[in-house]
Amino acid sequence: MAPEIRRRLRPGSALGLLAAAAVTTLALAVPSQAQAQGDTIVIARDTDFNTLDPSRSWCDSCQIYLTAVYDQLVRIGKDNETLEPRLASEWSVSDDGKTYSFTLDPKATFSDGSPVEAGDIAFSLMRLKNLKAGASFLADGIESIDTPDAKTVVVHLAAPDPEFLGKVSSPYGAIVNADLVKEHGGTAGPDADKTDQGEAWLLENSAGSGAYVLKSYRPDDELRLAANPNYWREAPAADAIVMREVQDAVSQMQMLQSGGADIAMQIDPDTAETVGSPDVVTELVPSFNFVYIALSPGAKDLEVPLGPKVREAIGLAIDYDGLLEVTTGGAADLIASPVPTGFPGTKDLPMPAQDVDKAKALLAEAGLGDGFTLVAAYPETNIYGVDLTIMMQKVQQDLAKVNIDVKLEPVTFAVWRERVGGDHIPLTAVYYAPDYYGSGQYANYFGMVPGSPWYGRAGGENAEGLANGRMAELLEEVRTAAPEDAAELYHEMALEMIADRVIIPLVNPKLVLAYRKGIDGVRYAVCCNLPLEELSKQ
Template structure:
């Protein structure tokens, strides 16, 4: 039942009407109806780049896609265990290259049509061929053989011990292929240039999830409504509004006023200033982090970003101070681009600060008096971190070694385009897991040919970055059992540290902030915030 304090906070009832309703027993009825039929409002800085599962790649994308598009498999609340979603069962060959899935025959898309093996095949091949940010998840895909409408066999090019985890990623959401193809989508080899459905997906959805898309207005709001015909357990609220809210302070104000039920990016310092019995703050560890990164081949750097220069900058950063400055100490040092708690991260050496050594390395590189360089970053709050504040902290730190940073804040969409075209010499980025497994970090951040940050860093052309050691360890990990995986990913983590391309700075604890009448709040390593589990009492 909704607390009367919350009804008052929202201005839904006057004091007089509350007394009358309480006397007549109507308050209980109103509370029950409100819980079943009300929308919830989520305040967050939206970083949406697309609503198309094959093109979307962002944190808000994870929340949207997991609500609207079911996946073959998903993650249990422990954030590690793979459990059924569209697939009720599966078998894996001993050599970890053949995966057989059996679909739930009751599963239907929101328009009532059955989810079939053909839709699964089409969705996975389209993700691969669109070549968007999450296409790397299908890098190992070789073939898909449909046995019957509810059975398919997926074969990978090489052993892939993380393939089941990959299928829990929201970007591998299964699309109603016939509906999408009717509006310009295709899974052809040249889909990256011939698929024209991106605009259609901005106002329509084609999933089998607990919600459907109601509307989306950029820089305003993303609205979802409950899928009344959902084949699984129906959502507990009638709809969700994700409201664009740029900063933590405004999100907190919305939560206090009742304009929002959930605020997703409140930092620990802001949380400490709020004393409201109707608001719950829950701090949990997360796998999210914010990092600085170099692209040595990008144009515009005033000096060559050699290993000595990169290491000097890494040594000048005050990592503990950055955690204190951005999240009030509510975070952890992270050694490598593989987040704490993932396979291979035990006992990795923590980053250190050594200004004297940094100056010596700069002198050795030929820059005893330092230099000026730009730092481009998305001007937004993520995981309770104001990236602009973090940029200022880096500016202060690097000034100690006479490296002068020119801060270049951009919108998320401009920044995400710039880091690839034309490339950004020095930047700040952020990453949340797509699923539980370390392969995604080796693929996205590893110095291997064809991988996103390997490409940006110039693997094969930048001295010292040949990718050979990481590739050997990566292939070993994908073919190995759990204990051997741990050793292989640790080797990758150590090489990432040595490469000095990705510099993790803050791994913040996550503050879940929500109204007291909200239940079912949890952090998910695949889905960020599982909207279908949220309850309004």
């Protein structure tokens, strides 16, 4: 018998009204000292920090932190597509697409008042590449960096990369004060992954040129930022930003209604509709974020091989429309491939659909008609308003209809990271927010090509035939393609990833922006989910 799924509470239902009353009651119970004070903006969020070291970071919360405390050479504009100057006032690209030259803004300074110079750029980007950590794949194409003078940076790529500017605009293109990081053990040489000792210091200090500086950090509790007194651009309106660890949507809304928080970042649509306070504003906006499940054909101790027919059957067994209702009350869209709808190459992709009969037939062809057991470990979190446990309970029920017994194992992020990168996880669930506007990040991250992050997590080295040769060819072709041709190549890449059925996107949720009246600047941003430097408090 399949377990009962905890469905989202619909407004007007008895349970929905009870939840609303509970939020109101809890709000009244919050003591006055919890109130957000003065020009300090308090954010309630279920954080997923793996580190605060810019070159080792890889998480949604990291994106928010890195764009507040550090600058990049360029950054995406408010239209979520156009690149704008940041540390670089101008740039150019060679005819062969392999050399990028940047001129630094002479006004740019770090938080200690020292100037941002070409050596800082070279150190930061090479450290990102050579640490071989979270987002290092974004810098893999860098061959060398020249610094002919203090304000000129010349980056040489091993091959053309039309998305290189997008990559350095991402939060992980953060530029650090090289002298300061070196002083505290940081290195950027080819052996940085073995010799760098800078992370411990960067967990307690920042070394950036952004609008804020790190004041303090207590893991799983609170991140506190203070306005950068030497900020070289327009000073931020808020004196301080505090991000408090609050896991569930009801507790986040409780803090918002009581004044204990100014912004709540993971409110689901149903909780938003239960709000009765005139002091709270909620907006439902589209996003490029998505939640997905992933299969690991090379995981250790699989009960049965997860070959192409089995992976296709798993994809066909899922009730996608039902998942949208269960996870978000319908406030979400289907997503065809591991590339967000609206990015280059996603037009007219086939949307997923359930076909239980075909799924059963494929399993029978694979000799697995009687079923098997599949372990599913995933981070126990609520992301973009989607509770991963609720989502996985629905997946569990769907797969039970084709005789696949899914054993759910919700775990902490730390445990999940260790398992997904160690013996791998047969079935998992996780999420992705864009690092910049461009489809190449998805093809390089999710594509079944040796060296890609998910080829490794899927145990590609242990799974015969998982490498997708055509995907590798397309990635090579797009390097020199004209923009109009690149979209067609990305379209074909998306189809290849759909056919591989290692990454199966489930939900593209609309985001609830929830904040108190008097808070301005709250918006969804491709670069970082929420740009902190734009926030102000009346």
